[in-house]
Amino acid sequence: MKTVKLLWVLVAVLFLMSCAASQFGWPGEEDREERPGGMPEYAEDFDPETLNETEPEILPPVTEEAETAAEALQLPAGEAPDTSDTETRMVPGYRIQLYAGKDEMSARELKKKAIMRFEENVYLIFEAPFWKIQVGDFENRRDADEMLAQLLRNWPESDTPWVVPTQIVQKRASEHIY
Numbered sequence: 165m166k167t168v169k170l171l172w173v174l175v176a177v178l179f180l181m182s183c184a185a186s187q188f189g190w191p192g193e194e195d196r197e198e199r200p201g202g203m204p205e206y207a208e209d210f211d212p213e214t215l216n217e218t219e220p221e222i223l224p225p226v227t228e229e230a231e232t233a234a235e236a237l238q239l240p241a242g243e244a245p246d247t248s249d250t251e252t253r254m255v256p257g258y259r260i261q262l263y264a265g266k267d268e269m270s271a272r273e274l275k276k277k278a279i280m281r282f283e284e285n286v287y288l289i290f291e292a293p294f295w296k297i298q299v300g301d302f303e304n305r306r307d308a309d310e311m312l313a314q315l316l317r318n319w320p321e322s323d324t325p326w327v328v329p330t331q332i333v334q335k336r337a338s339e340h341i342y
Contacts, residue, residue, distance in 0.1 A: 257332030
């Protein structure tokens, strides 16, 4: 019984010594490092009212549906959508996925190559943590499979592309009522 009490006292003493020793790990005022440019880590006399900054612009929240539609309607640089006599909407369909990976630069390079090679729309999509390159807007699987077979014949250097079900952009003529 004496050894158990002695063991508990020893543990308590070691615990108290370790707590007391940890106070030496905190930097004091004289040890405080300065940031690059000579600015201290914080300034106690800082007054935000003295800043001459412009107010930030607060944008309205973006809904998930609007974000998905905006991603799907990505156009090549410099092109504006032609909305004169067509209406676009998102419908279930298929695309051919050329790339799915975490490297943004590889995805952007592949998109440039795909735009030069295909007449179909090319999409760069980010779904965390993956960057995806998708080609085409196919309403049925048969059309997507035909394009995939053509792609495999004409672009053998691509990493095995595959058909993915997704939401596609469907254009249809607007109905004008006069």
